[in-house]
Amino acid sequence: MAATLYDKIWHEHVVREYDDGSVLLYVDRHLLHEVTSPQAFEGLRLAGRRVRRPDLVLATVDHNVPTRHRDSVSDPVAAEQIAALQRNAKEYGIRYLGLSHPEQGIVHVVGPELGFTLPGTTIVCGDSHTSTHGAFGALAFGIGTSEVEHVLATQTIRIRKSQTFRVRFVGRLPAGVTAKDMILYFIGLVGPAGGTGFVLEFCGDPIRALSMEERMTVCNMSIEAGARAGLIAPDKVTFDYIAADDRPFAPRGRALHEAISRWEKLVSDYDAQFDREMELNIASLEPQVTWGTSPGMVTGISGKVPEPEEVEHFSADDVAKSLTYARLKPGQKMVDIPIDVVFLGSCTNGRLTDLRIAAEILKGKKISPHVRMIVVPGSERIRRHAEQMGLDKIFREAGAEWRHAGCSMCLAMNEDRLDPGQRCASTTNRNFESRQGHDSITHLVSPATAAASAIAGHLSDPREYFT
């Protein structure tokens, strides 16, 4: 029978089926961070259980870590949480990338960098943006802490199968428009719950034309459409990425060769049936920017703040509440909205190509004097590579701050946060109320739009830099 990519990976990992419709699914890779794991380890300890396969687990610290320096964590509660992960990793024999480790970074950035993320695998993590790893043709999804404990104890997860949703992009992506704009556009069309219950498969020539880093941006925000996972079938771009130097967990030599011949079969059959399909033409797509408090509240950069009654997927009441929160009025042009802060980073857009596209725009220029810009690389490896390329110098000379790796202002759990009323053009994934700090306002944008906006001092169209 014809099978989708999701069907194929699923089928390979079913340990057993239960008569209530759920299955026991094997987990190939388990990623841990400090925020959602301590209670899982505590549960193991109380029940006297062990970690079944510590060799399949990788832990790092990212949510709580300071980005100004690597000396110490000044917040004692955060420091204790980080210390707890370190202790748990040591006690249970789990690889741990601590604060001073040269490979520390955001869990969804370091997994792929180290070759831990591989096509055809199942990957879980107590973090909703685990969908990122789907860019490799891995079935990757976020789980809660109880499930983290279950995976630690059994290396499996008990789960029901999702429906499938094929998202086909057509047309050529215009210059200055990026993978971030593609996924924001999709979320706007389908709504913040349009993907709930589905695993997405992104396909089409524009997806094939993306680098691995850009594909990760697309899959990363699957969850913002409600989908637990997003998939992209692996191809030569994927295999070349994995074959690159410095991926210590990836197979090498003959093993890599054999793996690639298996990975080449990881495609949906031409006659496979999907539960839902959608086609998006991006030939005239504009840079996208959010105006509200849901990632689905999005428009083109040349657009305006909408009237409450005219937004698909949202009630007039919900839109009105969002606009009040965001201090915006219907009819305002997006490019007229002044900003206070620009944040470049996160598991969505903190990779080297993201930093490079922003640096190209900022090179030889200054950011607006009333704007503060913070650049937080997704990993310490990216930080080193960016410094070798001189990107840090470009950012500093433009007036931006250059930091160490972490989640930082994406969720503002560490010291990096907005003040009440501050407005930020942010390359992150969520514009929820108070996400970046109490009573702060977030506009989700691409790294190119972030850089152009930093120079202009208001939301701004980056395409003028690409003509």
Added chain:
Amino acid sequence: MQPFVKCRGKLAVLYRANIDTDQIIPKQFLKSVARTGYGENLFFEWRYDASGRPDPSFVLNRPEYDKATILVAGNNFGCGSSREHAVWALMQFGFRAVVAPWKEESPGKRIPAFADIFRSNSTRNGLLTIELTTDEVQWLVSQDRKYGPLEATVDLVSQTITVQGTPRETFHFEIPPDDKKMLLQGLDHIDTTLKDLGEIERFERKHNVQMPTADKSPGL
């Protein structure tokens, strides 16, 4: 985990769509390594003003909704972050169930009431998520506006929620059989799964041949 069979209690109405887990429990409270202590910070940003005083207009601060055990919310409840702390906060505040509407966006396109990860986290802690139709939830909201707090009985065995008063209304809800079983029995899933340890080991022997292992990791 705490089983869920039946509960009777007051309904608190917070009828907004897309209530995300950042609103349910904000990040500043996720630094704890404990499983408890989250209830007092449930809906922190909406519940307290800038100086930390309870906002008297917020539903959970209104005396007539004191000790509510069933929350009525809008579509796509629990979207966003996977933090299980959101479920812990709701339960530690005193909620045993959340009611939200699924909606039909166009014929055949059904948008579930709850976000996926939130729903799974709820089930694993004994918090029941109840999906009703938009009309049914709007009826609850309008009754609440007219008469003040409603009382209801939720019965998981018969999959019903019965609102007291005149007229008495009973709504039926659907729930996947595996979730129902887990909630009714309050099962520890790990125990259940470990009974299949033999199958897991058998699976690994055949699977690991195909899957490059992660244990070759020089320098890490």
